[in-house]
Amino acid sequence: MKSPQYYIRKTHRYLGLFIGIQFMLWVLGGLYFSWTNIDKIHGDHLVNFPNPNISLTDSLLSPNVAILKARLHPEKVKSLNLTRVLDQMVYQVETESSIILINAQTGSIRPPLSQSEAADFAKKIFKPKSEISSIEYITKDNLQDHYQYRGGTLPAWAISFKHPSNSVVYISSEKGSFEKIRNKQWRLYDFLWMVHIMDYQTRDNLNNWLLRGFSILGLTTVLSGFTLFYQSSRTIRNIKNKDL
Incomplete structure (x- = not known):
């Protein structure tokens, strides 16, 4: 035994x-x-983070006036944030179904970022002077091709740069904001x-x-x-x- x-x-x-x-x-x-x-894994050293400061010379509408001018129902607003999108002050308004950008000076609704606007924004965000290699619009339908953006706000623009870091900058089209940057160190x-x-x-x-x-x-x-x-x-x- x-x-x-x-x-x-x-x-x-x-x-x-x-x-x-x-x-x-x-x-x-x-x-x-x-x-x-x-910090290098996150790609912080590659990013010019947007300046959130508000100029005192800007003549801005109050949030209530901006919402009324944009013809939105105040009771449907979940949150409101004053931010800067491409050198323009806007109210970032979250409703039950979407995120809306309102020009903080005129009260007009700003459309989501176009491809060219997202490209210009990404060039300002990305510190190294590099050319853009590709731009892709991300929705729920093709999110599986961008696993590195999981959990991010959709829809969004993915702007890839010709740089040794193989960096991709993600810009939310509705929010008009920089969301994430991903590089080869982060992928590893x-x-x-x-x-x-x-x-x-x-x-x-x-x-x-x-x-x-x-x-x-x-x-x-x-x-x-x-x-x-x-x-x-x-x-x-x-x-x-x-x-x-």
């Missing part, structure tokens, strides 16, 4: 073989996360994060069952290793023999 140690050794060996690759990916991901600058970080938490769909679910299962298997592997060490250690056996 085979001893319990035999089965523990077998379990430890095959578990180690099965989850060894995932262990290695966890370690590689941890090394990358701890040794990289998160995002890939390692995906395999680290083992969520291969949304990449943000830390409670998925695959991760839980591998965590239990990993703990079992470690505990079986400790058990084997305890059972096979000559020092421990000598201590036991002395006690006898």
Whole structure:
């Protein structure tokens, strides 16, 4: 009859073989996360963040007057924010169904950003002097082609630049605002994060069952290793023999 140690050794060996690759990916991901600058991952060093300051010389309508001039129903307004869109002060009004831009000086509704306006905005946002390689309009229908923009406001413009960082600037067309920038460092970080938490769909679910299962298997592997060490250690056996 085979001893319990035999089965523990077998379990430890095959578990180690099965989850060894995932262990290695966890370690590689941890090394990358701890040794990289998160601001560079986010691409902050590549961005000229818009100046939100309001000039005191601007003659602006009050929010209530602007909403009435735009012929909106005040009761349908969920939130209102004063911001700057392409050197123009606007009220960014969120309703139950959409986001509307109202010219803060005239009260007229500003249309969503066009392709050319989004391109001009992106050039101001992106610090390096680089040419635009492509522009794409993102909606729910083609969002899967831009996984790196998940969770962002739609619709939006994706403006790619001819730059060593392979950066893409995302501009919300309705809000008229800069949303995100993604570069090759972020894509590597995002890939390692995906395999680290083992969520291969949304990449943000830390409670998925695959991760839980591998965590239990990993703990079992470690505990079986400790058990084997305890059972096979000559020092421990000598201590036991002395006690006898």
